[in-house]
Amino acid sequence: MMLFIGSTLFGFALLEGLSYGLHRWLFHGILWPIHKTHHHPHKQRIEWNDSFSVIFGSLSALWFLIPHLIPLSKTWAVACTGIGTGWTIYGVIYFVVHDVFTHRRYFRRWKTDSKWVHRLVKAHRDHHKDLSKPGAEPFGLFWVDPKKYKY
Template identity: 40%
Template sequence: MNILINIGIVLLTFCLMECITWLTHKYIMHGLLWVLHDDHHNKSPAFFEKNDYFFVIFAVISMAFFICGTFITDLGFLFYIGIGITLYGFAYFAVHDIFIHQRFKLFSRTDNFYFRALRKAHKVHHKHLGKEEGECFGMLFVPIKYFKEALRTKK
């Protein structure tokens, strides 16, 4: 039974990370820490962006959960929260950096219905070059209107 609870914690954390990502993206990346996120919307020729520091920030948070869940007795559930955050980070990297922005040239010819909707939502987000007037701040959960558009634009 304990393993099912731990799996549940990982899955719940993974799903909650989409909400946390949306809030962080809208209010921190497009707000207080725009100075780090700006180069993601206004591309520079460099491979690494200041925006990549957000990966480091979330990695440190995840490591803190791992450490606290390992070394503080009776708080083992924190370890599984760390796993959920880490898995979301891998998914975010694969979808955002590899699939959408093609930082590594993989999956460029994918014609999956979900991925077409995801790409469209992200394009809409990037049409705004400034920190104001943004939309579609999440990553994995795509608004319904982009699925409808993906149906209309089937290749």
């Protein structure tokens, strides 16, 4: 059980690190033509940038499939399942914080008193103030500078 919990936490943290790097250097780099649909105002419910969520969701599912596709020890199978669980939890929380509370794309009546969520919303909106390709910090979603964004 500890291996599963540890690998779940590791998977969540790993995806936040990967998301930061991908967002900063690829989404605001070579993938900007797709990602800019997220940074510029529009009236569509779906944007090209949503394709990245489909990719991350597929990769999350892959973590669950790996133990069935490759012969692994029970330890590695549990670790892969934990990482997949961490990625899935990340995706669900990302959707709620990013699409529901930050951009109000869905469930517009939902409100929260969570200071943590308000901190993340403010940080992400600061990121969106710069509409240029180079972009602006913070590029991550769940880790933001605690000195700049206080509860």
